[in-house]
Structures are given as structure tokens and as C-alpha cells.
Amino acid sequence: MLENVKLEEAQELILSLVTPLPDETVPLLDALNRVIYKDIYSLSDLPSCDQSAVDGYAVSVSEKEKDHSFVVKEHLKPGEMPGYSLLPGEAAGVVTGGPLPGGTVSVVPHEVTRLAGNRLAFTGEIVPGENIKPHGEDFKAGELLARRGAVVNPGLTGALAAFGRSEVAVFRCPRVAILGLGQEVVDCSALPLPGQIRDSNGPLLAGLARKHGAQVTGVQLAGGGTLPQIKDQLERMLRQSDIVLTTGGTASGASDQALYAVRQTGAKVLFWGVRIKPGSHSGAAVYDDKLIISLSGNPAACSAGYHLLAAPVLRLLQGLNPWPRRVNAVCAGSYKKWGGPRRFVQGNLEADQKGLKVTVLPGQKSSMLRGLLNNGNALIDLPAGHPPLEEGAEVSVILLYPFKW
Template sequence: MKSFEEARELVLDKIVPLGTERVQLLDAVGRVLAEDVTAPWPMPLCDNSAMDGFAVRSADCAPGVTLKVTDYIPAGATSEAAVTAGCAARIMTGAPIPPGADAVVPFEETSEGEGTVTLQKEVKKGAHLRFTGEDVGVGDTVLAAGTVLGPAQISMLASCAAALVPVYRIPRVAILSTGDELVELGTTPARGEILNSNTFAVAAAVRLAGGEPVILGIARDDHESHLSLLSEGLKADLLVTSAGVSAGDRDLVRDTLAELGVEEQFWKVAIRPGQPLAFGMKGTVPVFSLPGNPVSTMITFEEFVRPALLKMMGHTSVKRRTVRGILQEEVRKKAGRTAFIRARVSVEEGRFLARISGDQNTGILRTMVGSNALLILPEEGSLFPAGSEVSLHLLDPSLHLEP
């Protein structure tokens, strides 16, 4: 079997970003920029006022000086009338600085009279001015390809008049659960039946990662059902199956995928839970066959499928944040496999402190619900005493150490 790191690196080596498309500006939120963006003009476009106040000549100014107000320049207007000696122009934030002025005095530092203004404080040259190109010069690269687009980046794109934005495409992810025991939502399960929760867990994880889930339904335990639904799934950008990947009489997924031309890259990884995980490629379409126990499905998606999805969407940082934390209780495991332990992490006195979140049986969903991190225990170890320093994959991005 491949080790955890070997298997994950093999997956990421096989994955390439999808093609690109141009989308409306707001549709680009959360997407990854596919091309560099350069400024078509300087920002600001001209010298302008950073405050509501009076444009003045600093050489004329001193506390107690009274100036004649000769002009009014609201935002959106311009004036070619020069500010001459002993004069000032009333000006609003963002309005271009008129010729002759080299500073702005805020209203709150003045006393206004009838057509005059008296200064209360010393005025320095350049005060409250925003200068041409001080933010961005014409031709500057303002956003590099690979940037994830949030509010600040969208603002910069809007400032560059980028109504259409080049971004990496969102993957369509086909999701298939397998097994005669599964029933769909809206059905009360009978003895021996199981609600098809895995499909919705995987679809939710795909959506949170930024992909588009395509639910195929349930493949029953016969060749025809598997062949039909897996064929449909291979039309997507990525295919994820759950269950049917072990060595039982009704585990048909691997054989059917091979029949459909999927080249298996590995089967079984030295991890717990999730050992039966398989990964293959059909041309450029990655195929992940996840184990069927709900917790195993979610953890293998988290550690293998999610990074692949993010890379397909152009992300360069695709793995969960890994930190070191302190175990608050003894943990045991069998040597020979990397273990992913559902954990509850808190931050105290500048350290991450970790406790297991309950029963680690892969059928116990409540323990997954109560977890905000995965404790990563290496293959070679078996006993990890309380106080040990361990690796943690943080599932909750809000967890951080106080500065």
C-alpha cells in the first residue's frame, strides 16, 4: 500500500487546472484569477482632495489668516480657475485639486465667514492631497494570476473597469453512491436499509470547496446499474463514488471502472480510516472511489478529493492548514497506518490543545459532527501520551493563535 503522503502527492501530480472562462464581475467572487490584470490608468487618475474642506496655497497659510473663497468644486466636477494668492476654493472629497493649490484644509480646522474662511491651524504643503498614481501606476500589475478574488480584489477589478473577469472554470463533480441497502431521502428506512447520506455529505463538501455537485443517485449491486451510472459520471470533470470499493462479492466499482477505461493509479492506502480508497484517471477526468462508511467517506474526501478540486480550480494552496498541538489525553493506534483521529481543538495560552471528540468507529457520525480538526498520527507510532506534540489539520479556519 502507498503511504498517505505518497498517495496524496500522486493525486496532485495527476491533477491539472481546468480551462478558463470570462464571467461577470460579481460572478468572479471566490474564484481564482486566470490572467494577470494590469492598470489601464493611474489611480488616482488625478491629484484630488482627501477631505471636505478648502484647497489653498500653503505659502499663504498660517493660524488666524483669512482667505477669500473664490470657487466651489464638488465631487465629480473640475475647475480650471487657479487658486491665487490670498484665496481658497471650497472643495469636496475626491474632487480634482485646482491649479495653484498645494494643500487642503478640512472644514473642522476653519471658521467660515461671508465669502471668506479663517484658518485655525498651520497648513503643510501636500496636506490631505491624494496624488496621481500614488496607489497604482498605469500598466502596473494590480492582480496576479492565481489570486483568489474577494471584496478587495473585486474592488480593484472594478476600478480597472474589468466587467468580465478571466477565471478558472468550476468543476462539475459527479457523485455516485452504491449499494442495494441504500434508500433515498423521504423514505423511512426498514430493517437493513440505510439512508443515502453519503451523497449529500460529498455534495456539501464539493459545494463548500467551490465545485458544482452533480448527483447521479444510487448504483444498485448489479453490473448494468454500475455501468450505466459510472458511464454518466465520467462525463463530468471529476467523479466521486462511495462504497463498493473493497473486496466483497458486491463491490463492483473498480472492475466496472476498469471496463470503462479508467486507469487505476492506486488501490488501498496505509491510512485509518479509509484504507480501501482507490484513485484513477480516465483521460483528464480524475476518479475517486471512497469507502462507504460515512466518516471514512468524509475524511478521505477531505484529505484527497478536496485538494484535487482546489487545484482544478486554479488554487495554489490546496491543503488544509497544518499546525502543531498538544494532546490532552493518551491516544493509542495500531502501527503501520497513518491515523486520522476526529478531534476537538481549543486555543489556550498561545497553544492548540487537542482532545479526541468521542468514539472513533467509522459508523459514528456524531463524533464527526463534534470535531473541528483531524489529529494526524504517523504510521510508525502506536502510543501517544498526554502532553505529546502532534500534527493537526484544522477543519475550522477560524481557529488561530492569539498574537
């Protein structure tokens, strides 16, 4: 077992054991935010035939003569396919999105025409191709619609529906189980006795895991269970999930159970302790082919450890790039602590006309929840031995969620 490792070493140890999950086929309407399992190609041209872009008249003219008076052969209804081609001097009434007869040179909007009986008059210029949506204008047959690893968004949902796909193959959602350790921790619905605290980390981790596309199979507490009982509980959770997150009991005190419980299962401990703050009391182990990631019991440290150690695993299990995006930003506000190990400060990244700025959020103590309430979307990465962080300084920022500017 390695102890007190660098963050990158811990991440590489964990990710080296992760294999993307198999696929499953889901209804298209349930595929939003899921990850495409294999490349998807268009099966045909879209649109499949030339269509009108406006309500009006499809007209045909000869190359030598610019006709401005046409015989209207027919008024096509929505979805009606013409069974003829237009000859020069002929026209047909068409609707937006409707198929065009062969021989159509241009479509004239109805508001600029005059109709008398079956004669159509138009005094403007006939521009070849105007108001025509040619077949394949949007997509050509065989064109790539989505690569493996693409996240399904509403636009892709619409495109797949346009090609008749009612189902889509996606990576299976990772199954995550969460176990809270500590005899003093009780369910959030309970009235704590003196010396007890409600479980906030379990719901916190469940929300974070779901935000990263996971299915949470259970949030449990060890309570006052003995080590053999916690071992059995942990093994049951491993059988029901792809990854187990434990929270609390990761330090080296007499009452800390995490390392002992993990070892009791026969899991191979990869490392224990990471050279960061908050989240230094974090560890990981592998049981058969499943990971156990143990996080601090302090809420802010638990959250930081999740983003740095567990979130990359959930992304890779779904075929995504495990590494979060990193950018440089100007710091809004200050952070007066200095020195010590590498530190991750909770922040909120925004973009304005001057560029990217990150605000230091209040409540930075490991034991506090306050900093998690302010829509924090970033961690400011301060190197070991850093000086106090001053307003206006340029800092390296890890994005916790997709960010567009």
C-alpha cells in the first residue's frame, strides 16, 4: 500500500484499473445526457427530396426566356408528392417543407404573386435555386451524426428522430453505492442525540454522482456496526454496484474504521492519504474489478475528494475523457492562507468582457458546507507552499462541470 501519494499518482493508480462499461439500448426520449456507445451515421439524405422553403409557387423557366406568367398545374397539399415534372412556363402551388415537382427552377413566395384563374403572374426576378431546400442539404447519406463518447443533447435527439431512430445504444450508467462510516452519524431524517450528527455526506455524494450520470444503488450508514458487520455490508454493496464510495473514518485515529473495513473484505489497497488539502484523508482499493474510494468525513473535503478521485472514474466508465478541463482565470477576491500542501479552493468561474474570472467562495474550511451552496463550479489549484492568494492574481482552475463562454 502506498501512503501519502501525489494527486496525479493517485488518479493514475485508480484510472489504470477502469474499463468503460458495456452498452445498453434505451428509448430515444430517455437518452438525454447519456453517452453514445458507437458512431452513428445518417441512413439517407435529409431532406430526402427537394423541398420548398416557403409557401408559394414552384416555377419552371427556360434558359433563354424569363417567363413571368405561368400556368398553375396544381396546388399541392402538405406531404403530397407530385407525380409530374414542370415544363417551362408551368407552376405548382407548394407549402413550406413540401416536396417539389421535378423541373422546379425556383419557388416564388405567394405574397409577391397574382393569381387569376389558373394563371400566375410575377414581376420580380426569377433566381434559380431560390427558396429551395435541396435534398441532402442538412445531412448526406452516410454522414457521421455522433461519435462514440458524444453526450446526447436535445439537438442530437431531434436529428436521430428525423432519421427514424426510436432507440439508441449508450454506455450503461455506472452503479454507485455510498456507505457512511462513524458511530456518531445518523440518518438525515433522524433526531440526533447529544454527540450525534446527521448524515449530509451521503446525500451530497448521491447528488454529485447523479450529476455525473451515475445510478445510485443505495446510501447506507454503518452506524454502530462491528467491523465484521461493516465488512459484510461493504461486500453486499460491492455486489450491487460498479463502485463504492465510503465517507468518514479515513484518518488514523482509534475510532476510524475505513481502512480496516476495506482490508477485511480482502480488497487490495492502492493508496491511503493524498498530498492535498482538503481531502488528504482519502484512499482507494480494488475488490475483484471494482473500486472502493474512501473519502473524508468533512463535507468540503469529501466534495473535493469526490471531484478529484471519483468523478474521473465515473466519466471513464461512460467512455468519456476522465480528465476535467483546466483553464487560467483572474481571481476575484482573495484567500489569505499560505504554505502547506497543494490546496484546492472552492470557486465559481464566470466569463465577462474581460475574460475568465473565478470568485473565491465563502466557507473554505474542510468541515463546512457553506461553500457548497453557492453554485461552485471550479476548484482553484494552488501549488504546495503557495503565498496568500490576492485579488487580480492569475490562477489555474479545474472545471467541475461543462462551462461555455
